[in-house]
Amino acid sequence: MTDGNQPRIGLIGLGTMGAALALNIAEKGFPIAVWxxxxxxxxxxxxxxxxxxxxxxxxxxxADLVAAIAPPRAIILMVPAGVAVDAQLESLSPLLGPEDLVIDAGNADFHDTNRRDQAALPFRFLGMGVSGGEDGARHGPAIMGGGSQTDWDLVAPVMTAISAKADDGTPCAARMGDAGAGHFVKMVHNGIEYADMQMIAEVYGLMRDGMGLHAAAISDIFAGWNDGVLSSYLIEISAKVTAARDRHTGAAMPDVILDRAGQKGTGRWTAIEAQHLSAPIPVIEAAVMARNVSARLDERQAGEARFGAAPGPCPLDAEVLEQALIAGKILCYAQGFTMIDGASGRFGWTLDLPGIARVWRAGCIIRSAMLNDMADALAEDPARNLIMAPFFADLLARAMPALRQVVTQGIAAGHALPALASGLMWFDMMRTARGTANMIQAQRDFFGAHGFERLDGIDDRHGPWG
Structure with a gap:
């Protein structure tokens, strides 16, 4: 990607992420032009x-940017998703040739990436999901490319060089598939991120409000968990944020932060797209719902004034909470990978599930030790639900009693546990061979003559409703 000292790659957008990514590229030895x-x-x-x-x-x-880059050029866009990307593509159109490549590395809606891929652009186009926040962009993100193999190959030497590296040295950068595949995988990654964070927050709430633990004690528990099965970036930083003290008051940092969570929309996109794919992802949907409820601060305050404060004492121990979180994490990731698998058929992609798990092992926000075992399980049988893989089935068999205990005791004491409870309900449905949808089918046939299937094979699809 280099020709002497003249850059072969450029970057547009020097905000927090763009600046960090440009420094990463330069540090890895690649000259880069910026604008x-x-x-x-x-x-x-x-x-x-x-x-x-x-x-x-x-x-x-x-024009100066384009002139500074030796052809065939590769230009990374680090601008806000949506109309800003379309405007930038339009501005570049008269300046670039058919061999030049523009890479949208923002948090784009994958439908927009599909549309841009099909548009008659006068240059090549690649969509690319980048995860890891500012620190990841600067020192090694997880990178999920979407576009033709030829286009990916043009920039693969740079992307693999700047990406995070797993413990075995494998770069956490790969082409996911055509068109919007990279941004789709990044979207589901963010949905899982929402759910992982929500479950950790629910367990934090049980320790704080149910067990009466102070932030320092909670930090010690998180730090201990990070040495075990739950070892991950999110558990690691949970230990750090609960240990931190406010520089103004000296109080524990979480105790001075308003409980109103923001979001940029990728989790919501995941929940919406799951409905189109008929992919059940209740843990992610619950996490999105919880963020939306958190924003309704005035209503929640009015609810407490009218109905009383909900959370009461809930005597649990750290080991039970740890096992419950292990179970919730497995269930959440299983749902996410099933959704990704469903997208392969819908959009004509061949999404490599074990390869995706490997890309997520380092650099990204949801990186965790568990992803090594997930990659191995998905490689054994990509079509098998992750909860049925022997390694994870055994983990769940040991951990599910704890999740059931945490959810039932927590709910009985008035604690809101939407993500953990949604995971438990999904698991119970997934292990029930004969559920209750027969009643729904009877109702649908009664009011709409929609028909049903029979257990005994008799060729009669309607009931005697008259």
């Missing part, structure tokens, strides 16, 4: 880059 819509930003970025400035070419106009 930002606001005048002077690119030059200041260069001037502040220290030793890396020698590999960074700041430009003041879009």
């Amino acid at each position: 930002n819509r606001t005048s002077g930003v690119a030059q200041r970025f260069h001037d502040d880059a220290g030793d890396l400035a020698a590999r960074i070419v700041p430009t003041e106009t879009l």
Whole structure:
């Protein structure tokens, strides 16, 4: 990707993520040209880059950026998803040729990426999911590419070099499939991230409100869990945030933060798309719902004033909570991988489930030790639900009693546990050979003559309703 000192790659958008990614690329030895819509930003970025400035070419106009890059050019867009991307593509159209490649590395809706892939753009186009936040972008993110193999191959040397590396040294960067496949996988990643965070928050709430533990004690518990099966980035930072003290008051940091969670929409997209795919992901849906409820602070305060504060004492121990969280995590990831598998058939992709698990092992927000075993289980049988893989089936058999105990005791004491409870309900449905949908089918036939299947094979699809 390099030709002497002239860049073969450029980047547009020097916000937090774009700046971090550009520094990562330069640090790995690749000269890079940069441009930002606001005048002077690119030059200041260069001037502040220290030793890396020698590999960074700041430009003041879009035409200057294109001229600074040797063809065939690769230009990464790090601009807000949606209309800003379309506007940038339109601005680049008269400046680039058919061998040049534009890479949308933002949090794009994969439907938009599909549309752009099919559009008559005068250059090549690649959609790319990047996960890991600012630190990941700077030091090694997980990268999920979507587009043709030829287009991916053009930038693969750079992307594998800047990506996170798993413990076995494997780069956490790969092409997921055609068109919007990379952004789709990144979307589901973010949905799982929502659910993982929500379950951790629910367990935190049980420790804080049900067990009466202070933040320092909760931090110790999280830190202990991070040495076991739950070892992951999110558990690691949960230990750190509960240990932190507020610089203004000296109080535990979580105790001064308003319980109103923000979101950028990717979790919501996951829940919406799951309905189109008929993919049950109740843990993720519950997490999205919980964030929406958290935003209704005035209503929640009015509810407490009218009905009384809900959470009461809930005597549990850390080991039971740990096992419950292990079970919830397995159930959540199983749902996410099943949704990804369903997208392969719907969109004509061949999504490599074990390969996706391997990409997620490092760099991204949901990275965890458990993903190594998930990759192995999915490689053994990609079509098998993850909960049925022997390793995870055994884990669930040991952990599910704890999840049931936590949910039932927590709910009885008035604690809101939407994600953990949704996981438990889904598991119970998945292990029930004869459920209750026969009643629904009878009702549907009664009011709409929709018909039903019979257990005994008799060829009569309607009931005697008159």
